[in-house]
Each structure stands twice: as C-alpha cells, then as structure tokens.
Amino acid sequence: MPVLQPETPSRQLRCCGASGCRSAGGEALLAALRTARDADAGAAAGLTIKPVGCLRLCGRGPLVACDGPEGTRLYGAVPPEHAADLLAAAREDGPDAGVARAALEPHRLDLDEPFFRLQRPVVLETCGQVDPESIDDAFAHGAYDQLRRVLAELTPKQVRDEVRRSGLRGRGGAGYPTGLKWDTVALQPPGPRTVVCNADEGDPGAFMDRSVLESDPHRLIEGMAIAAYAVGADHGYVYVRAEYPLAIERLRLALQQARRKGVLGRGIFDSEFSLAIEVRVGAGAYVCGEETALLLSIQGQRGMPRPRPPYPAQSGLWGAPTLINNVETFSAVPAILREGGDWYAAMGTEGSRGTKVFALSGAVRHTGLVEVPMGMPLRTVVEEMGGGVPDGSAVKAVQTGGPSGGCIPAEQLDTPVDYESLLSLGSMMGSGGMVVMGETTSMPVVARHFMRFSVNESCGKCVPCRAGTVQLAELLDRFVEHRAETADLERLEELCGMVRATSLCGLGQAAPNPVLSTLRWFRHEYEAALREPSHCEPPDSCTVGADGETRGYAP
Amino acid sequence: MSDLEPAGAAAPSTAEAPAKLRLATVWLAGCSGCHMSFLDLDEFLFDLAERAEVVFSPVASDLKTFPENVDLCLVEGAVANVDNLELALTLRQRSRMVVSFGDCAVTANVPGLRNLLTGPEAVLERGYMELADRGAQLPHAPGIVPELLEKVLPLHEVIPVDLYLPGCPPSAERIRAAIEPLLHGQPPLLEGAAMLRFG
Amino acid sequence: MSVVTLRVNGQEVAVPAGASLLEAARAAGVELPTLCHLEGLTPVGACRLCLVASETGGRLLPACATEAAEGMAIRTDTEELQRYRRMTVELFFAEGNHVCAFCVANGDCELQDVAVAVGMDHSRFPYRYPHRHVDASHPLFALDHHRCILCTRCVRVCDEIEGAHVWDVAQRGSECTIIAGLDEPWGAVEACTSCGKCVDVCPTGALFRKEDTTAEKHPHAERPEQLRRAREQQQWRNQ
C-alpha cells in the first residue's frame, strides 16, 4: 500500500495532529477547518474532517491530506486562511473546487516524490490514516485483530516462532534479536513476568517513537499484548519520557479505551489471558533509556544502570523476568503476525530484516519521518528522499545513532542502511535519528556538542563516564578553540578508548563514538585545529594567554 | 633517559676523571620542604658532590641566572606566577632531564588550592583585603611583585617532564633512590609505595 | 555446596557457586585493586578498577559484580587493563580536590594505595578543582566533600547494615554528591544514629572523626563483613 493513501478513499480531510504539525500551527488549521465547515453546513455535508497522526513531511507542516475517489492530494504549510479552500477543494465537483485547488497549488506536495514513493509503511501503515484518539477508528483499521486471532489460534510458542522467523531485531538501537529475547524471558523458571515498553526516546533528532505513540497508540498496545501473551506476562508498563505530553495523553486515552472495550484487563477476548498496562512517565533523564536504569526508574528510583548480567530477561522489575522492547519493535509485531514472519523477513537484508523508521532532519530539504526497507543506501534516504541540503550544496555527513552514534561521511553514503554496515562505519543504527550535516558544519564542534550532551546526561555512577566525559569535553574545547597540541590528539584517542571499554553502561560506552567516528573520517579537521607548534624562546616570546593557558612548549 | 651522561663526557674519553654531572635544583611555588628533604640526604651529599656539580640551586648556589647545559634539574613547586613560568620555560630549554620534584610540582598540591577561587583577583582580594587585620591593600608593584597566573599548574602542564618524584616531601631515601641511578646513567625504578606514594 | 572451576591468569581455581570473580581471583592469589567494593556490602561495580578481561573476548567484566561461572577463563592484568586502571585513578584524582599533604587519611588511604598499585606518578588529566564544601555539623564526625570519590560505601553501609539510610547520592553526572537527609547539614538529620560505620568504611579522608587531624585517620573497612556475618549466622546471640 503506498504511503498515506487510504485503501477505500472516502471524501475526507485528514489533518495531522501530531507534535510536528502542531508546532507548525496544526491546531489552528484544524479549528479553522471546523469553523469553516460549520459555517457552510450544507455544502460540506458528507465531508469528514479527521484529525490523524503523522503525515511524514514534518518540515512542511501543518499537513493536510485531501482524499477523494480521484486519489489523495497532500498540502503542506497551509495557513488557517486557506481552510475554506481546503473544504472546497475536497468537495467533489463543487463550483469552487477548481478555483480552490488553484489557490492551494503552491501548497501542494507531490506524493510521487521519492520522499513518499520510496517509503514502505509497515510500522507506520496506519499512521496518518487512523484517528489516534478513537479506538473505533483503530478497530476499523484492523487494530487488535491479530491479538484476537493469536489468543484464539496460537500458542505462546507459535507466536514466538513467528517473531523469530521474521528476523525482527530490537529497534531501540542495539539490534538484539527480538525472538531470542522473547524466548529468554518465556523460558525462565515459572513465576510472574512483566513486559515493558521503552518509550524513553531520548536521542536528540529522533522522533519516530513519539510519532507512533501520537499517531496510533493502539498498534503499540496490541504489540505489547501479543508479546505479553508470548512470554507469559500479565503486567506491563510503558515508560514514556515526560517531554512527550501529547504522546502520553493519547497513550493514556488509548489504554483507557482498550480497558473499556475489554482489549485489556481480565480474560481478554474470552481467553485465559489477562493483561494490565500502566504508563510511567520519566522526568528528564536520557540514561533511563538504558534498560536497567529504566527499570529502576519505573520502581521510583534514581535511574542508575547496574552491571549486566543478570539481564532484565532473567531478573528485571522487582526481580522478575522482564521483557523490554522499544515502541517500534512492539509496533512491528501486529503486521508480522498478520502477514507472517516470512513476509517480514523477505524485506531488508540478510542480517537486518524488515523495515526501519527514520527521523530525517538537519540540513536537509525534506524533514520528517520515513519508513524504508533495511538495506536501502543511505544516499537514497538522504539525497533522493531527503532532497539533499536545502541550498543545493553538498552533504558533508550524516549523523546516525544520536550521542551514541557517529558521523558518516558523504563518500560512504552508498552504504546500505543496516545494523552491521553502520557499525562498520563507526556509527550505529541507534533508534533511527538521521541528522544531515552540510559543508559548514565543523566536526570537532559536532563532537563537542555530543560530548556535552553525554556530560549532562551521565548518571554519575561510574568514573569513566562521570569524569571521563568531562575531560573529553575539555579536550574537545581545546580543538574547537584552536589551542590543542599533538599530545592532546593522542590523549583524546586514548581516553576515548578507555571510556568506551570501561564504562558501566551503554551511555558511557558509546559516549566516545561521535569523537571516534569524526576522528576517523574527518581527522584533518582535528589536525587543522592544532595550534601552530610554538618555538618559544623564553622569556617573552611565549605569551601567556589571558586565561593563563601556558601549554605549548615544544623543546 | 638511560643516555644521561654528563654533558662534558660527550667528548672522546680521556684519562682524566670523568666530567661531573651538572645538577640544578629549582624552587618554584612550594614551601622548600622538598629542598629540606634533599638536604636530609646527609652523607650521601658527599657522594653526590663527587659525581655532580651543583650549578644552580636555592640551597647551594648563588647564581641568579639559570645556566646552560644542565644535565639534571630537580624542580620543586608548582607554577603559580609569571616568574615561575619564565624559569620553568628556561630550565626546560637548558636541561637535558627535568624531574618534577615533590607533590607541588607533580600535582600543584597546596599552592593549587587557590584554584578553588576564581582567578588571581579573588585570591588577592581574599588574602590582602578580607583577611587583613589592618591596612588592607592589594599589592601592586609591576616588575617587582610577579603577576599571578590565572591558575596554579603542575609542572608537566607547562613543560615536558621526564621523571616524577611525588611526595610531600619525598623522603631523603626516596630522593636518593631516584638520583643515585641517574648519577650512573641508569633510569631509576619508580614503583611501589616507597617511591610513588603521594603525601 | 556446589563448586565452579575457572581459570584466572591461566591458573585453575575452584570457588563455591555464587562466588564473584573477585573472590575467584583472590583464591588464585591475585589481588585486584578496588575502591567501591567492600566485603559485606552489595557490589555496585562503579569504580571500574577491578575490571577483568575474559579470554574469549567481549566486554570487560567488573570482578566484584560478576558471578564466577564454570569454565570461565579470565585475565586480570593485561597491558590494556593496566593502562585503563591507571587512567581511572587519574580521573579520580582529577575530579576531586585530593591534597594528600594535609589529609586526615594520609598514609592510610585506599585512593593513595591504588595510585601506588597502578603506578600513577602524576595525572595526565588536568585537575578540575570543583567547588565543594565541608559539612562539620555533626558533633562527632565531619564530611569533606573535596575528598569524596562517590564510591557509595557510606550510603550502602548506612542502608544495608545500620538500616538508617541517612545518606544517598543527589544530582547526577559530575554534579553527583553525597547528601544527608534532604541535602541538609548532617548534624540536623535525625535519622543518623551516630554509629560511625560510614566513617569506618570511607576509603579516603572524606568521612572522618573530628578528633583526628592530618594522617590520623584509621578506617575499619572490615566491619560490614563482620557485622553481616555475625547477624546472618547469629554468632553473637545470647544463650
């Protein structure tokens, strides 16, 4: 199914009501549309104005999709003054339709553009189609069909087999095989188990999970419920970062609706299976995306990671085996069960099956959400779909994996997007943020940006991360301020290696990655930042800077 | 390090007594305790005098200018003011081997505590104004009273250092264990609590 | 009691099931440097000094917090581990205000000891001189935050052995600090029983008795283990 185009097009206006478009004035537009419709009740009869989730091209928000038998037209950056035009344009052969469409033409977005055409919606298949605040609309789009079928027809083991067959790997960043994780939890000694959804999407530049939560929360709930059934859990938590108020609101509403409709609770769909799901809201700590920290935070404590093993699959919440997956992972499950694991595995590459959602932003013409098959060349995503740098200059690098990832240089853009390829380039898949950088971006400055992030977000438990990132940020200051020496370059690399190898959790272990990857691909920028080797002749010629900076003696 | 031969010995060996090693000791921002400990070497000082000529030292020489061609220079104290800095840069240029001698040189130690205040102004304000019983006045004598650096630094943050001899002060035994091999052109073994412990 | 067999630096050792790699190393006669770990308290694996390498590769393992498993083979002193340990100690020194010369713990300080053990003769990382303070509000004891290395032994001994939970860690990252109560003066926290266990286990001169001056502090790091054993085995029960 092509992206954004409903199977059975009825006459409707779909307005994006997700955060991206809201920040661009989506609410005002929706209100204007409703006012215009009410003012013109007769003419607008039979026309639905439907708030939906993300329509992908966030940078051109607010977005409105105009559906009719002749197909779907998408409009972007529509000011509320155009509300009447939108209504007119959506009406069949109204006398003003042509005029209105002409008036809207500057806002028209071409759905045949690669940005839309090359998408392969699986996780996002209903995102932008379904009203996220209506469980009935979700039902109409097939929500909970798979849960019903699974409970009636499949054993937990059959469900896990299907997921294993799909080759799905964790979409939170590390890419651990999902089926294997489910098996590990399921095969623990008898006793209570818990499922946890990690919705603490903290990587700057990543907003995939937020979009799913805001666009179709029922898909996540269904995925979690299927997982809970598959591993034998009767309790679940969704841990959402507090910075996502709209996502929290919609998720809470969806859970309430699901309980009311008997999709959650005791004896779901007349089976023996029961499940309760609670929402836990974070309070501003990136490290809580790390699973052991997340579990402590759910338990009302400081989110400080602990050494693994034991893994949460063995000993998690309150010591019980706990399955933790992220939003996108759970949300892929309903489609996998509907179409079969083999269907999913047929997409993507040998090691990385299926599709992946990316949030494309930075110095790129088309900013927004894309879901593509794994293995698509990075260049296709960034240059074709993203349209390259807005001023037409060349892409310098693409940052993936957030503060744990790295910068991939332009000359490596033909690399396929999959877990192993990105790792081999010194970056990582991460949760799916993809930030494009143009020629003007300085790499030591980028590295320092991320290091400061890690300094700020370090929990402080282990020394390499708590103190090492601070020293790394200071070293990077020297490069940014052109007062570094050759010895600083060695020290930088050595300390990066140490922090990576010795930190307790993934945050610390990955904190040096932005430095190491920029050192690998843009070393010349660091070398150019070395200050001129000084040939100080004491006493006067070696000046002491105002900051008392006195290094730089070269014997 | 092991090639530390007296500067005078570079020439083809003759039948004469081997040239003496040119030794300097320097006192930067420190309490002179390391030098006192040095003097505690007692009779070893005689052995030292056999092998080395003290060419610059606050305790054994009247020279005011740091000489050229120094073989071994022990530096006590941190780098706290412009005079310290100037001397540090000079001695590095004119010495083949520089030793950070004692905790102040190695870590900035007690002199470094003023780094807890932000900048020299705050230090002077605290010392000469806030804590003055009477006649509070900031010292200001350009060219006479050396200006304070923004921060007190350990020696190795200013010049490359070849050897570190921590301790506050390093005991005479530790000093001897470090110097004695150097006099014979050997690198000392700086390991274990006897040689390394701070404080 | 079941036993697991493993190799430490090539040497076979047998330890009771459930023992840590640290215990296994000791059984093999290998002493690993530690700062946060203390017998009798829950291991946290925070100081990273006891990291060891598995011969089969993979991530380094904190020996204090990793259970010994049958057939494991670890190395405790590779060249890489030695480099990392030295850097770790340098980072400790650089992040606090550790001035041994006039410290109450001078001469009997675990931070000093590990510096010697890893051969740290100076820190390549600039000292940061953080602004910290001294809390001398308690009638018997004082806490000098300048010397704190955030090992959390005080937090754990107060929680796990004394049961008072006076201490905790506040803030995060490089801002982390040990607090009493609601970040109050120690002397104002009613929960404190003045038992002094936190002072006994502090590896540096951060927690000390007020009567002690330079180089006069002598900790009692063995106490948590003694107390725990006595309690669990009811060694000191009357009758």
Place this chain on the structure above:
Amino acid sequence: MSVTTASAAAASLAQVVRRHGARSDALIEVLHQVQEIHGYLPPEALREVATLMRLPLSRVYGVASFYHLFRLEPPTDHRCAVCLGTACFVRGAAQLAQRLETRLGVDLDDAAGNGTWALQHVSCLGACGQAPVVVVDGVLLTKLPVDRREELESQLDAAGIPRPPTV
C-alpha cells in the same frame, strides 16, 4: 503562601500520595504531581512526601535531584527554553542560545536566571522539522532565523523577551 493555601496544598499532597497507595515505586509520579501543585518541589513538601510514603529523606531528595525536569528552586516568573537537539544544533541553536543569554543577561541553565527570566536548554523537543526552536513561557517559536540578526531580534521582541537595558 497564606495559611489556607498552605494547608490546602498539604491536604492535596496527602491525597496525591494516597491515590498511589503510598507505593514507593510511585515516587516519581508523586513528585510530578507535587510539582504541579507548587510549581517546584519545596523542601517541606519533600519532607511530607517522605513521611507519607515512608521513604528515607535522602532517597526522596536523591530522586528529585536526579531528574532534570524536577525543580528544587522556585521558578522565575518567565522562562525560556532553547532546544539544543542535534537538528536544532545543525541549524544554529548554539548561537541562538548565546544570543538569548546576552539578551536576557543570564547564564544558560542557571535556574535563578536574572530573577525574572531564566534560560534553560532542552535536549530535544522533537520539533526537528521546525528547527531551530525556542519555547518562551510555553509558546513555541519555530524556524528562527539565526543568520538574519534583525529578523531574529524582532521575532524575539514579539515573543516578549526583553532586550538588555541600553547603557
């Protein structure tokens, strides 16, 4: 705070704790709600939470101070948050933050600010498509023209951010 509102706040605090059955794992939820009542987490409220939830004081403070969305100081009347997420960063957020610091006469992330205004950073607001963005007293400003000084200043004027007093 007057006596009546203080006791009302205490009563609602007790209600908040009761709603969670005083379960210790609800501490973060409870703190969120206490902050909603007071605008921040005053020490008396934290003490009350500890008592009602039967938790050590230091545990409550440790948690409250770990999470950056919890405020331990009363907030300033006006607040400005600048997004330093990567997408905003690539589009000049660092310069924007500097500009705001100068304009308001405050240091970034100093909760006390200048007494009236405080400027904080946020790591990502998820408005990456509208980068760079700033939130002024809850209102989102998008696509700020960092490179065009005049235009930027007038947009900041319009958002109510005061200019520094001219000397």
